[in-house]
Amino acid sequence: MPNALFSATARPLLVVYVAWHPAFKEGAAIAETLRKHFRRELYENVAGGTGLSVIFRSEPAPGSSRPLPIDLDDAETTAIVALADSSLANDAGWVSYLRELASQTAEAGLNARLFPVSIEHAGLLVDEQALRWDQWAQTLTGEDLHLRLINELTYEFCRMLRHYLEHLRRPTEDDDALVKYLQKVQIFLSHSKHDDDGERIARLIREQLYVGHGLGSFFDVHDIPAGLRFHEVLLKQVAQSAVVAIHTDSYSSREWCRREIIEAKRRNVPLVVANCIENLDERGFPYMGNVPIVRMDPQQATRIHVIIGRLLDEVLKDFLWRCRIQLAGGVEQTVFFVPRVPELISLAGLPSVDEVPHPTIVYPDPPLSAEEERLFEAVAPHVRLHSVTEWLAEETI
Known part of the structure; x- marks a missing residue:
């Protein structure tokens, strides 16, 4: 029988969309900066595959003046980053598109969020609290300005996933009841x-x-x-x-x-x-x-x-890993999940041999190197070590 974690994570945990008006010349560069950050190896190991999915929405769909719609059911959680400049603000079709996204995410609850980024003051178009690029640009430039946006978005993604994790743990409680857990x-x-x-x-x-x-x-x-x-x-x-x-x-x-x-x-x-x-x-x-x-x-x-910034990345990775494990449900009590590459100190968190004779430690990819595995074998031959991909492959045989 396929492992619950394998089937539960068929949908990505978090998909990030970046939308900008095609006339906004800096939009592609900002979007690419976000894509490189959230798709890199930093997030591959906990999110699976090639990191977080980052999808662009800029060019109009065939036969339309607006981009393709966004299906919020394609992922467990969805973040839409809208780079709002004067080009967008002066295009009625794009303004309508952005407001429809705001309505769509509001109806979906806190598992989907729209994050407007006010590139210029004219970009303040929706009720959602905007990230104020226009204000940051008064004191920051270049790489520092991009890093500020990455940090702010990572912080917001952490908040969204924290809520989602509590919803997984307490599915019968409504949003008002969940607030106390935040x-x-x-x-x-x-x-x-x-x-x-x-x-x-x-x-x-x-x-x-x-x-x-x-x-x-x-x-x-x-x-x-x-x-x-x-x-x-x-x-x-x-x-x-x-x-x-x-x-x-x-x-x-x-x-x-x-x-x-x-x-x-x-x-x-x-x-x-x-x-x-x-x-x-x-x-x-x-x-x-x-x-x-x-x-x-x-x-x-x-x-x-x-x-x-690195602290925020580590907190977001931790929430992604916790969500992934929570989605598994019903995993044997002999399996222990750790959010980073195991080391000998990881053994200190295991129960005694009398309680669990042959525990399995499951950790984010990639697999341990051969020399590290040999060291574990010498110190604790009764402990099995599997990256999450190795464990899933074994469980689905």
Whole structure:
């Protein structure tokens, strides 16, 4: 019998449409930037195939002045990004098309959203809150402007998938009841207080999260108070948590920093390492691997927007993976899903051999390298390791 995960994910989890008026000269370049970001390997492993599907709507359909319609039933969730400039605003056919999309997504509920991007003030055409490219362009240019749009959209996709995940978990509850589950994602800024850089950089990241992008409505930023056990905090917030580890010179030497990393790995929460080494790390901590590492000069601290962007990517990947697993349903209790490539610390999250003699760890593609598999075989020969594609292939035989 085919595995439930195989049949349940026949439809893509998230499809992104990008629509722009053909007279808007920058539209194709912006759309291509979005396509490259969301289709790249970053999202292949959790979304399957070649990353998220990004489909363009610009040229008119044959015999029409408007693009092809969008079928919201083609995916579990659908995001429509409309690049609204003066060319679109002055074309009655396109204005009608955009307003029909707004009505269509409103009727579909929160599994489909229209995200207008106001390229110019004239592009404010629908009731949905627009992403204000026109305002960002007053202080940003080029790559930074595109990165701002990517970060804002990733944030919005996270919110949409968070709602969808709660709907999968509680299908009998209506949208009003689900609102109470839309709590903020907890971000823990793990840093050393024993050098000059750790606390200062943590403060800068916190400020940019709350001020620079308005992400305070989605993220709740914390340090772990002294004397409070990190694992107890994460246990209470594990379903909606993420960690930024600010790796300064003294970080690996601090017991609590090491414990925070270990607990984050054991709980499989999204984790990004900000490499802020100024001079020397005497003993690199081995459990800080298998996650994105962003290099940042601790004195300049000019790449905080990149750290935030990677954090958003990791949170979105986590929601995609959770949705994919939730859609599976009814999976044997001997199968354990982890959202990133397994490492030896992944074994710490498994039940005892007496409880589950032969557990299977299923992880996002691609499969582990041969040398990594040999290491697992030497340490835990009773544990089976499968990428999700390998597992699906075995289950459908």
